Amino acid sequence: MTGVETGRAVPPSSAEEPRTELAPVRDGEDLDWQTLETYLRTHLEGLDGPFSVLQFPRGSANLTYRVSFGDRKLVVRRPPFGQIARGAHDMTREHRVLSRLHRAYDRAPRALLHCADENVVGAEFFVSEYREGVVVWDSVPDSMSGAPDAGRRIGLAVIDALADLHAVDPASCDLADLGRPDGYLERQVHGWSARWDAVAEYAPSAATRDLVTEVGRRLRADIPAGQRAGIVHNDYKVDNCQFAHGDPDRVKSVFDWDMATTGDVLVDLGTLLNYWPDRTVAPDSDAAFIVVPGMHGLELPSRAEVVERYAAGSELDLSRIDWYEAFGCWKTVVILQQLYARFVRGETTDARMGQRGELVEPLARRALGLLPG
Structure with a gap:
């Protein structure tokens, strides 16, 4: 997870964010x-x-x-x-x-x-x-700036790359046994509940701790029936995608596969919606969502269009997509809390991690708002 801000009045990280793809090694992160x-x-x-x-x-x-x-x-x-x-x-x-x-x-x-x-x-x-290319962080890359509707085309390419991944037969690349699709959602919800429990003591307040715990309870109480199993990336978002210079129409590479598995592929769509900067949502609304600073100006398709584009190439039932989006948001809350806990314990010198705790409560409220009471 990179530098972030939310879709409502929650301050983004004030620590200076790196602006380049490559840089000298950060202090404290040298290896032998x-x-x-x-x-x-x-x-x-x-x-x-x-x-x-x-x-x-x-x-x-x-x-x-x-x-x-x-x-x-x-x-x-x-x-x-x-x-x-x-x-x-x-x-x-x-x-x-x-x-x-x-x-x-x-x-x-x-x-x-x-x-x-x-x-x-x-x-x-x-x-x-190593693959040469460009990751879209907070603006249309210079090499694409002359392309008409570049932001929209980038967004559609990201959605199409996800749909293409979900169309892969895991057995075709010897990954049929990567995970256990049966009971996948149940294990995911219980596993992330355990991760939250491990860092809940570092929550900014008791009210925040109770709020995140309630989101987990509601998710466990209403888990959707699983559909077609496929390869799940588990952290799919715009800034985990790389493009060739000058080409906004096709994702060249997808990064960060350490949580990949086989299971309900709609988990990835929920994750993508959770990170998607939606220009149709008012900045002061309660629908907090987490994005890289500046991505609001990319003019990506709306979240509704994300679902529509994905649905056009899929036979899956998307009627429960709010649950998947809430689950994606809740996972992000837990990850933010883990990063903040590492800072509190003195395990990182990265000042950005000290501000991750500020985002836990607004994102948990958004997740709660997506779920029935």
């Missing part, structure tokens, strides 16, 4: 570069030339670096420092998905190597190919 270099040269072929490192600074959870050996560029990804929630930041899972999914879904970068030896960089990690 000499050991990593030696390990990679030993385990991957063709790594000639001098070694250098830059960081992808926009993320705030997993630590992601671009390492270069002369002209050869790779991506190294490891979990964040500090206490990790059980099942979170699963590098083994992400490597497994990305070492196979590219066969059926060319938007998935190919994973090349997994290392379970925590002595190399302090945690397990994996290495994938």
Whole structure:
């Protein structure tokens, strides 16, 4: 999750947000570069030339670096420092998905190597190919600025890339056993309830803690019947998509697969709606939603149009989509609380994490408003 703001009067992070795709490594997030270099040269072929490192600074959870050996560029990804929630930041899972999914879904970068030896960089990690391109954060990229309706086209491309993912047969890329589709939603709701319980003590107030707990109760009480199972990304949003320079009509790559599984694919649509900046919602309304600062000006399609576009290419029943959107919003609340808890415990020096707690209550209220009493 990156720098964020909400659709109502909740202050976004005031800490300075990185504005570039790549930057020098942030203070406190250096790894043992000499050991990593030696390990990679030993385990991957063709790594000639001098070694250098830059960081992808926009993320705030997993630590992601671009390492270069002369002209050869790779991506190294490891979990964040500090206490990790059980099942979170699963590098083994992400490597497994990305070492196979590219066969059926060319938007998935190919994973090349997994290392379970925590002595190399302090945690397990994996290495994938590096893809050149642009991620849409808070404005239409310069290379697309001359394209008519670029923002709308970007939005439609993001929706289409999700629909294409959900059309993939997991068995076609040896991922049929990635998850357990039967009982998937029940396990998800109970699992995220447990994650909330683990960090609830750091809630900004007792009222906020009770509010988030009530959202979880309502979700558990009215779980929809599962439909077709497929590959679920589990954190699908605009800024996890990459485009080729100058092309707003097709997503080139999709990133951040550490929570991917097989299950009810509408969970991804609910997640996307939760993050979608909707220009049809008044900024001072109670419908708080979380977006990267500046994305309101992209002129993306409305959330209603998101659902319509997805429905046009799907046979799934979308009548319960409010539940999925509420679930996506509630998961975001829990993630924000986890990030804030890491800051309170002194496990990160990233000042942005200290302000994540401010967003927990308004987003929980939005989730509650999407659910029947």
